[in-house]
Every structure is written in C-alpha cells, then in structure tokens.
Amino acid sequence: MTASLADLAKRITDIVPLKPPVDPASLKHRELVEMPDYRRIPAYKDVSEEQFLDHHWQAKRSITRPDKLLEALKGLVSADFIKDATEGFSHAPMSVRVSPYLMSLIDWNDPYGDPLRTQFIPLRSRMLPDHPKLGLDSLHEREDAPVPGLTHRYVDKALFLPLDTCPVYCRFCTRSYAVGVDTEEVEKTHFKVDEERWARAFAYIASRPELEDIVVSGGDAYNLRAEQITRIGEALLSIPHVERIRLATKGPAVMPQKLLTDHEWFDAVTRVVELGRSLQKEVVIHTHFNHPNEITGITRKAMQRLFERGITVRNQSVMQRNVNDTPEVMRLLVKRLGHVHVHPYYVYVHDLVKGTEDLRTTVATAINVEKHVRGSTAGFNTPTFVVDAPGGGGKRDAHSFEHYNRTTGVSVYQAPSVKPGQFFVYFDPIDRLCEEGRTRWADPAQHQVMIDEAIAAAQAGMR
Ligand SMILES: *Cc1c(COP(=O)(O)O)cnc(C)c1O
C-alpha cells in the first residue's frame, strides 16, 4: 500500500501544477535535539542518562550561586568570559538558579552569542544604562494589590502569587530581584506566613463576584508541593464565580524532566484539572518558552504526557534582543511550540526592568516580527504581541498605540476597559533610537517635553 502512495503522488504531479517542493528549512521546527549533549560539561561527564532525566537530580544539581556557576564553566569558556560574568552578577544582584538541563543546552563554544546564556547569565560588558523613566510603575502596582500577593487590575481576573521562588531565575523578570529565598530554613518560615496570606487572598477573591479568572503565578507553580497545588486548586474551584484557573510555570522550559518523573506533582495537577472539568471549570497551564533551543525531545515527551491527560498548555514569551527578536527565530519558536502541543498566547515587549536594557527591543521591532509570524501557521497558534503598559494599564496589543514616535521611542496607549481616560506611555531602549532621539534623551530637560508631545499627539489623533 505504501507504493500506491508514491504512485498517487506521481499521478498528482502529472495532472496538477504543483507548488515547488517545500524548503526543508521550513520543517526545522520538527527537528529537535533528542538528548542534550550534557557530558560535554566537565561537571556532568559521569552522569547517567537516567540521572539526567530525573527531576530530583536536576533540582539538586541546579546551581544557585554565581561563583558555583562560574566554577562549573571552568575549562569550557575563556577566563575573560568568567571575569565578564562575575562582574555581570555583581552589577545585577539577581538570584541565580540554573538547572543542569539549561546548562547543557547552552553552546559554550559561543557563550556571548548563545540565546539561553543571554537570558540567565548577565555580562558586565553587555550592560547598558537603565532607561531614565524606569521605575515609573511601582506605585500603581501597589494600588492594584488589595491583598499582598494578589493583583486585581482587570475587571474579571486577578493574579495570585502563592510563593516567591522559581525553578530558575531569569534576568528579564521584575521579580527576579525580589524572589529567591532558597534555603530550606527560610522556605519553611515563608510558607507559614504564606498560608495566612493565601487565606486572605482566597477570602478577597470570594468577596468579589466579578472575578472569574485567576492566574496562579510566580514564583512558579513548579515549586509548589503536590499538596499545595491541591489546596490552592480546591480552594479556588470551590468559589462559585471562579470559572477559570491558570497555573503559571516556567518549569517545562527549564526542567521538563519533572513532568515525566514527579508523578505526585503531575497527578496533583491532573486531579485539579479533572475536578475543574467536573465543575464545568477550566484549569490550564501557562508556560514560558522564549527560544526554540529550549524545546528538546525531552520537552516533547513531557508535553505529550500533558496532552494525553487533556491538559491545555499555553505559552507566554518575552521578546529579548539577540534571543528572539528576529522573524526567523520567532517563527521557529512559534511553530515548534505548536509541534509540542503548546499554544503560543502572548509575546511581551520587554518591560522596563533594572539592569536589562541590553535585552529590550523597540515596539517597532515587535510589530515587524509579528508581521512575519502571522500567516506562518494556524491562527490559533499565532501569539498576540503585547506591551504591558507601565502605570498599570495592563497588556495592550503592541499595534494599538494612539501615537508612536519612532524618533523618541515614546508610544502612548489607552486601556478603556481597565483604566478609562488615562494615557500609558512606553519607552523604547535609547540605544536603539536614531541619533536625534538619542540626543534628546541625553538632555534631561527634554524628557518631560517628549512625553508631553507624545500625549498631545495621541489626543490630537483621537479627536
Ligand atoms: C497578565 C495579567 C493577567 C492575565 O491577563 P490575560 O490578558 O488574561 O492573560 C491578570 N492580571 C494581571 C495583573 C496580569 O498582569
């Protein structure tokens, strides 16, 4: 019967004028590294495949101190790189946590260019001064938090932060500077405090009939114990008006092993999803892949397991310079996510975060990349590119600015269903602007002038 398929293809070519054969490069999203070549790294050269695939081993061997991280790299990278990274860590006092799996996916022959290194290991030589308007946001964050660890910004949804640790710490995360209490002792005391805090968050949610959608985010649901997943899931699902829950975790991108070997955790998540389903409520996982290299054969197996249990997984990426800010890389990421049953949901234009100016891109870059991604795959697998408007406007479609001045890099958004009547301003990184824009930002007296100009232009355009 297989021969007849070839026959059929032959006959079709005889009768129908065919499109030219597919460019094999366009199928690259299906070519995954099945098993990372972790033995290249001296520290893992005697590690068995069974160990490498075990989440306990991955967690235990995750590196949580800059000096340990750099020690593990001795012999792999140049002394100059080590020095650069040492100074990078001392200038960006972020928490460190890198799994052996991540370490094994970085190309240590090109540590400067590697997109995973770029996300987790800061280099002093690459740092840029922070944008002068960074920090505008903080007050509004607090205004939107009725209970510590619960942000109620949008009408019908809230963000609940049950803990402050993650399986990895990312340079681009605002929280990476605050999270990271990792020793056993500290964790215990923190959880006690948390339980009370959780109860207050649940009570608040129960008191607000408009809240239908709860995001359980980070910290990271990967770091919740199985019984904590159950407790949070049952508490939220028992609130009549809560209809949708998302469990947010970066875990699948940095330690897919857990989905294959931590049966207790996996079963706890499954039971919450099934309890939700029996109550006509949706429980899904939101994850966070940023680069196609983060998806391997291990990821595929892990995501297949979730798929077989009927668990929906969506992805939110952060657009980062030299990581995923080109049409080629973003297209490959989006198609590869689809290939492993993950729905690309959002791509965020990078927030203004301390010490990460070298990672940010412009709104114009995001819009251009979006143009190339759209049309490359199914519409429901095509992410929306959003700007999380500083000042609490929430996520806005990057295209929906009222005004955007590409010279000054100032874009103006409105959020009529979140904070009606207000203008929200986002700033492109200064080093990406043309000379005129850079010159104006060099003069502090011009800063407010540029913002006022942009808002006036937005108002004029809306009339
Ligand atoms: C992102 C976010 C949500 C969820 O928003 P969606 O657009 O539905 O994904 C909810 N609350 C806060 C504070 C958020 O930042």
Ligand code: SF4
């Ligand atoms: S895993 Fe998520 S919450 Fe944790 S540091 Fe990374 S981006 Fe931030």
